Amino acid sequence: MAFTSFADFLAMGGHAPYVWSAWGVTLFLLLASVWHARLERRQLIKGLKRRERRDQAHRATQQDTAARNAAAGGGHHDT
Amino acid sequence: MWAFIHKLGSPKWFYAISAKLQPWCWAVAALLIVAGTVWGLAFAPADYQQGNSFRIIYIHVPAAFLAQSAFISMASAGLVFMVWKIKVADMAATVMAPFGAAMTFVALFSGAVWGVPTWGTWWMWDARLTSMLILLFLYLGVIALRGAFSSRDSGSRAASVLAMVGVINIPIIKYSVDWWYTLHQPATFSVTSTPSMPMTMWLPLLVMVLGFYSFFIALTLMRTRSEILRREGSKRWVRELFQEAR
Numbered sequence: 001m002a003f004t005s006f007a008d009f010l011a012m013g014g015h016a017p018y019v020w021s022a023w024g025v026t027l028f029l030l031l032a033s034v035w036h037a038r039l040e041r042r043q044l045i046k047g048l049k050r051r052e053r054r055d056q057a058h059r060a061t062q063q064d065t066a067a068r069n070a071a072a073g074g075g076h077h078d079t
Numbered sequence: 080m081w082a083f084i085h086k087l088g089s090p091k092w093f094y095a096i097s098a099k100l101q102p103w104c105w106a107v108a109a110l111l112i113v114a115g116t117v118w119g120l121a122f123a124p125a126d127y128q129q130g131n132s133f134r135i136i137y138i139h140v141p142a143a144f145l146a147q148s149a150f151i152s153m154a155s156a157g158l159v160f161m162v163w164k165i166k167v168a169d170m171a172a173t174v175m176a177p178f179g180a181a182m183t184f185v186a187l188f189s190g191a192v193w194g195v196p197t198w199g200t201w202w203m204w205d206a207r208l209t210s211m212l213i214l215l216f217l218y219l220g221v222i223a224l225r226g227a228f229s230s231r232d233s234g235s236r237a238a239s240v241l242a243m244v245g246v247i248n249i250p251i252i253k254y255s256v257d258w259w260y261t262l263h264q265p266a267t268f269s270v271t272s273t274p275s276m277p278m279t280m281w282l283p284l285l286v287m288v289l290g291f292y293s294f295f296i297a298l299t300l301m302r303t304r305s306e307i308l309r310r311e312g313s314k315r316w317v318r319e320l321f322q323e324a325r
Contacts, residue, residue, distance in 0.1 A: 002124050002131075009121060015132040018196055022189040023120070026138040029181050030112070030294065037301045044308045048321045051312075056322070 088165035090307045091316045097300040104297035111290030118283035126280075135193040137284055140268050141291035142185035146214060147249050149179030149295060153221070154246045157239030167303065169235045170310065172242065173225065174302035178295065180218035187211055198262060206255035207263035210248060217245040231310075 003009040012019045119137035126133035156172035159165050190208070191201040202208065221238050228234035256265045267275055268284055311317050 001122055003121065012134070013125060013131040015130055015196055018132050018192045019120075019134050022135045022192045023116075023138060025188055026142065026185050027116075029185060033178060033181065033298055037298060037305070041301065041305045041308075044305055044312075045321070048308060048312055048317065052318060052321045 088163065088167050090167055090170075090311050090314075093167045094304055094307050097304055101297060101300045101304075104293050104300060108290055108293035108297050111286050111293060115283050115287035115290050119287060123280050123283050124277070129197055132193060132196045133280075135189050136267070137287045139186060139189040139193060140284060141288045142182045142189065143211070144288055145291050145295055146179060146183040146186050146211070147252060148292070149175050149182060150214065150218070150242070151246060151249060152299075153179060154239075154242040157242045160235065161239050161243075166310070167307070169239070170306040171299060171303045172239065173235075174306055175299055176218055176222045176225075176238075178298055180215060180222065182291075182295075183211060183215040183218060187215065203262050205262035206259035207252065210252040210255050213248055214245075214252065217241070217248060221245070 010016060115137060120134055123134070123137075125131050153172045153175040156168040156175070159168040160172065187208070190211075194201050194203075221241050224241055225234040225238040228237065256263050268281070268288070308317060
């Protein structure tokens with residue numbers, strides 16, 4: 001341990017403004033990079049899932065309409 | 080070898096393999112950066128001339144290393160993309176640029192802050208400082224150029240060419256302290272030669288450098304995966320990934 005107390009550690013032998021601003025900016029940028037990467041990934045996945053849901057719903061209605069048309073058409077043919 | 084390159088170049092394969100590697104890279108990065116921070120800030124002895132302001136070295140040197148390594152990686156990825164048309168290489172180059180720029184900024188900022196108590200000035204048009212500032216502008220140029228085209232492929236090619244040309248700045252940065260020695264001191268950290276500082280100061284620096292490199296690898300893997308989802312979103316294998324995941 002290079003310091004005798006926590007206050008001593010914070011004071012950095014009079015160099016506190018330099019040491020803490022340089023370290024603060026660096027650690028902030030590292031954490032911000034991780035945060036940004038996570039947000040980016042989550043939003044992309046959300047968008048892709050939404051599209052799959054929409055397409056699946058779209059396919060379902062199409063199949064439904066096709067089935068109904070076939071049923072209606074079939075009925076017409078019979079009479 | 081060729082089969083390996085083409086396999087690595089396949090977004091689907093890269094997406095799968097990077098998922099396995101990524102947690103390890105993050106774990107190593109977190110461990111090393113936390114250990115290096117505690118060690119460097121609290122346990123390493125103060126410098127007999129600079130006192131505690133020298134603790135800035137533990138972020139300044141790793142950031143400066145990474146600023147240059149990320150540029151070389153980006154240019155190499157650009158070369159791979161141009162020669163073999165491997166899209167994953169271009170995606171990796173895309174995500175490396177902002178982080179490289181951030182690390183260049185960190186190196187410049189921490190250097191400026193360190194310069195006040197040490198040199199009595201935060202800036203001088205010293206060769207090392209100036210060539211690092213040029214590196215920052217090169218990064219910003221690569222990012223801007225990529226976005227300046229309506230076709231993604233044209234943007235990728237332009238960014239690759241600028242990155243490859245810009246690599247000439249890297250040896251200039253490296254040797255600037257020997258060629259035009261005005262303010263910045265020559266290299267204090269080298270993996271190949273015996274350390275010029277005591278082990279108790281050098282080891283935490285080594286830990287931080289390795290930690291920053293792991294961080295860069297982890298972040299690049301993660302963001303390249305996102306870039307794959309962004310660009311290959313309509314491919315069948317990507318769609319299947321999210322059809323089941325509901």
